Amino acid sequence: MHKGDSMARKKHIETRRLILRPWEESDAESLYEYASNPAVGPVAGWPPHKSVEESRDIIRNVLNGPEAYALCLKADGRAIGAIELKQNGHSDLAERDDECELGYWLGQPFWGQGLMPEAAQELLRHAFEDCGMAKVWCGYYDGNDKSRRVQEKCGFVYQWTIRDVDVPLMHEKRTGHVSCLTKEAWLAAARGDPVAHGAVLPDGKSAEE
Numbered sequence: 001m002h003k004g005d006s007m008a009r010k011k012h013i014e015t016r017r018l019i020l021r022p023w024e025e026s027d028a029e030s031l032y033e034y035a036s037n038p039a040v041g042p043v044a045g046w047p048p049h050k051s052v053e054e055s056r057d058i059i060r061n062v063l064n065g066p067e068a069y070a071l072c073l074k075a076d077g078r079a080i081g082a083i084e085l086k087q088n089g090h091s092d093l094a095e096r097d098d099e100c101e102l103g104y105w106l107g108q109p110f111w112g113q114g115l116m117p118e119a120a121q122e123l124l125r126h127a128f129e130d131c132g133m134a135k136v137w138c139g140y141y142d143g144n145d146k147s148r149r150v151q152e153k154c155g156f157v158y159q160w161t162i163r164d165v166d167v168p169l170m171h172e173k174r175t176g177h178v179s180c181l182t183k184e185a186w187l188a189a190a191r192g193d194p195v196a197h198g199a200v201l202p203d204g205k206s207a208e209e
């Protein structure tokens with residue numbers, strides 16, 4: 001993503017079942033309902049929200065990036081999760097302005113319906129086609145098989161494993177696995193080219209493990 005006002009943000013991104021749209025302060029109660037669940041944030045590296053007021057502050061100050069979206073069911077418009085492309089300068093993985101990092105979470109009642117792969121695939125299209133990205137990075141902490149599966153389903157390819165990576169909001173260190181998807185691989189997958197379907201290791205472990 002290019003910095004500043006060249007960002008290609010769309011107000012709404014639509015998929016079959018979802019609308020991705022900017023967060024609004026009126027989403028605070030819905031955000032608190034799902035982000036206060038200890039099964040959601042800690043595996044992604046952040047503590048559960050403790051109050052609706054904290055959720056409102058997080059909407060104002062954290063979920064306000066140019067490519068941060070509330071993930072909403074078309075059926076009722078409520079925000080049930082979050083998805084974001086974090087640009088260079090706001091990501092530990094992206095090192096150039098044509099690279100970014102994908103991050104996401106979904107409220108637990110909605111797990112297992114393929115909603116996050118559906119959202120991520122459309123946001124990846126947006127990243128490559130509208131925002132001029134050449135590469136999108138993604139990661140997950142060791143043991144987060146649910147997130148590993150999302151990355152596999154979206155065509156991300158395992159790159160490396162980092163030990164003792166700082167998880168500042170949780171005040172701990174973890175092992176992190178890093179994957180990426182290049183525009184070339186994304187285009188090849190869209191063409192049905194089997195070469196594009198690579199190489200995330202099936203058990204999510206690095207070759208050295």
Ligand SMILES: CC(C)(COP(=O)(O)OP(=O)(O)OC[C@H]1O[C@@H](n2cnc3c(N)ncnc32)[C@H](O)[C@@H]1OP(=O)(O)O)[C@@H](O)C(=O)NCCC(=O)NCCS
Nearest residue numbers: 040044104105106111112113114115116139140146147149
């Ligand atoms: C990771 C996450 C976004 C997946 O979203 P999703 O829409 O449920 O994704 P999918 O439906 O494709 O399911 C992915 C995997 O989750 C697992 N899963 C599905 N439903 C589940 C449930 N109810 N309970 C536990 N695991 C479940 C399955 O292993 C599934 O893989 P499969 O399709 O091969 O069976 C969601 O689990 C989540 O928000 N987790 C907590 C936060 C998090 O980990 N964020 C990512 C940080 S890197």
